[in-house]
Amino acid sequence: xxxxxxxxxxxxxxxxxxxxxxxxxxxxxxxxxxxxxxxxx
Amino acid sequence: xxxxxxxxxxxxxxxxxxxxxxxxxxxxxxxxxxxxxxxxxxxxxxxxxxxxxxxxxxxxxxxxxxxxxxxxxxxxxxxxxxxxxxxxxxxxxxxxxxxxxxxxxxxxxxxxxxxxxxxxxxxxxxxxxxxxxxxxxxxxxxxxxxxxxxxxxxxxxxxxxxxxxxxxxxxxxxxxxxxxxxxxxxxxxxxxxxxxxxxxxxxxxxxxxxxxxxxxxxxxxxxxxxxxxxxxxxxxxxxxxxxxxxxxxxxxxxxxxxxxxxxxxxxxxxxxxxxxxxxxxxxxxxxxx
Amino acid sequence: xxxxxxxxxxxxxxxxxxxxxxxxxxxxxxxxxxxxxxxxxxxxxxxxxxxxxxxxxxxxxxxxxxxxxxxxxxxxxxxxxxxxxxxxxxxxxxxxxxxxxxxxxxxxxxxxxxxxxxxxxxxxxxxxxxxxxxxxxxxxxxxxxxxxxxxxxxxxxxxxxxxxxxxxxxxxx
Numbered sequence: 448x449x450x451x452x453x454x455x456x457x458x459x460x461x462x463x464x465x466x467x468x469x470x471x472x473x474x475x476x477x478x479x480x481x482x483x484x485x486x487x488x
Numbered sequence: 489x490x491x492x493x494x495x496x497x498x499x500x501x502x503x504x505x506x507x508x509x510x511x512x513x514x515x516x517x518x519x520x521x522x523x524x525x526x527x528x529x530x531x532x533x534x535x536x537x538x539x540x541x542x543x544x545x546x547x548x549x550x551x552x553x554x555x556x557x558x559x560x561x562x563x564x565x566x567x568x569x570x571x572x573x574x575x576x577x578x579x580x581x582x583x584x585x586x587x588x589x590x591x592x593x594x595x596x597x598x599x600x601x602x603x604x605x606x607x608x609x610x611x612x613x614x615x616x617x618x619x620x621x622x623x624x625x626x627x628x629x630x631x632x633x634x635x636x637x638x639x640x641x642x643x644x645x646x647x648x649x650x651x652x653x654x655x656x657x658x659x660x661x662x663x664x665x666x667x668x669x670x671x672x673x674x675x676x677x678x679x680x681x682x683x684x685x686x687x688x689x690x691x692x693x694x695x696x697x698x699x700x701x702x703x704x705x706x707x708x709x710x711x712x713x714x715x716x717x718x719x720x721x722x723x724x725x726x727x728x729x730x731x732x733x734x735x736x737x738x739x740x741x742x743x744x745x746x747x748x749x750x751x752x753x754x755x756x757x758x759x760x761x762x763x764x765x766x767x768x769x770x771x772x773x774x775x776x777x
Numbered sequence: 778x779x780x781x782x783x784x785x786x787x788x789x790x791x792x793x794x795x796x797x798x799x800x801x802x803x804x805x806x807x808x809x810x811x812x813x814x815x816x817x818x819x820x821x822x823x824x825x826x827x828x829x830x831x832x833x834x835x836x837x838x839x840x841x842x843x844x845x846x847x848x849x850x851x852x853x854x855x856x857x858x859x860x861x862x863x864x865x866x867x868x869x870x871x872x873x874x875x876x877x878x879x880x881x882x883x884x885x886x887x888x889x890x891x892x893x894x895x896x897x898x899x900x901x902x903x904x905x906x907x908x909x910x911x912x913x914x915x916x917x918x919x920x921x922x923x924x925x926x927x928x929x930x931x932x933x934x935x936x937x938x939x940x941x942x943x944x945x946x947x948x949x950x
Contacts, residue, residue, distance in 0.1 A: 471881030474816015474856035481815035496800030591912025
């Protein structure tokens with residue numbers, strides 16, 4: 448396992464913002480009901 | 489699910505609303521805040537063919553206080569009452585009760601009149617109207633008005649004395665006499681849920697510390713909100729203490745007819761009703777001066 | 778019986794929009810399907826879950842309990858209208874930093890409710906936040922991170938120079 452001093456050691460236990468959240472927070476998520484199918488209202 | 493089809497009208501005056509009611513009568517439902525009606529439409533438990541929207545009738549939304557009480561227009565939003573300093577000063581039990589109605593989003597649209605006319609047995613406002621002996625002003629299609637007291641207004645489960653072509657225009661809540669203590673308590677599974685049991689109570693004391701006026705109204709325990717004459721009579725002319733209040737509270741079960749359902753059993757509601765009445769009378773007596 | 782469609786003209790996120798809809802079409806469905814603003818979600822469609830919360834004239838309402846025709850002439854703000862271009866609103870930033878979401882389905886409803894709440898109560902105590910958000914249900918988070926997000930958002934909006942530490946992280950040795 449990598450020990451402190453490497454890049455990975457700095458991330459262990461850190462609170463990392465998720466990459467998908469901005470989509471969810473701005474209403475740009477793509478949930479099943481958001482998918483427009485031809486012929487469906 | 490989606491509502492069944494209906495025709496929609498948006499009158500801008502009471503007169504226009506009355507004409508529409510005269511024309512469509514029992515085919516129509518009046519739309520106030522929609523917080524009770526629209527779920528019924530969406531679940532297709534109600535399928536009126538005409539909806540008359542009162543949200544564009546500003547003359548039905550007002551709060552006017554006088555020495556005797558507070559007159560509230562039927563389309564007044566629950567939030568307005570919750571935040572009204574006039575109401576808080578004249579009739580503090582009213583905002584205290586309104587805070588228990590659902591959630592902020594509901595109170596932003598929900599109206600005082602709408603909730604009273606819907607008359608859900610587990611809702612707060614009918615019990616308050618019963619306890620305060622409120623006066624209901626009803627406008628008929630001709631434009632003339634009639635009034636009813638609370639005890640005549642509420643008939644049974646989800647039913648009031650309003651005819652299909654009438655509209656409730658105002659509710660007048662009398663103030664409690666000076667020095668009267670009040671209490672409002674409710675038990676629900678989560679904050680904002682429909683009450684399992686709730687109590688609105690008031691106690692006034694005379695100079696010797698004896699109860700000169702006792703009012704107890706309950707909701708969630710009968711087809712409509714109801715007073716408890718048994719509890720009221722038991723405490724009247726008594727000095728309020730632990731024993732007399734407990735004795736009065738134990739009389740409540742004779743005046744209620746609670747339902748058993750998925751949320752609570754009959755026995756549970758009776759048990760909680762007794763405890764809540766005891767709690768409410770204790771608090772009201774402490775607040776009485 | 779075919780009920781007649783009504784023209785609806787309203788302002789959504791600051792822009793004039795219009796559409797044609799039957800009176801029974803809810804505001805939620807109108808926003809999602811007619812205006813293609815799918816950020817507002819449908820959870821229960823009968824007014825208990827809060828996922829459909831939008832602002833109408835600045836007030837948080839359940840859009841599944843309003844008909845689109847009732848929004849004629851009104852101002853509606855949806856989740857899509859909160860960020861200023863690519864810059865997130867402090868409420869959105871706070872939810873991101875505090876991990877106030879997992880699946881994100883309830884999030885637009887929460888964010889709009891929180892936004893409206895903080896307009897009225899810019900410095901809430903924790904005991905005031907939970908009742909204010911009682912109209913929104915989350916199945917994923919257990920709510921603690923959402924409460925933290927509201928506290929952080931109120932700090933950000935009051936222009937605090939330091940962000941407060943996230944409250945719910947377990948203490949690390």
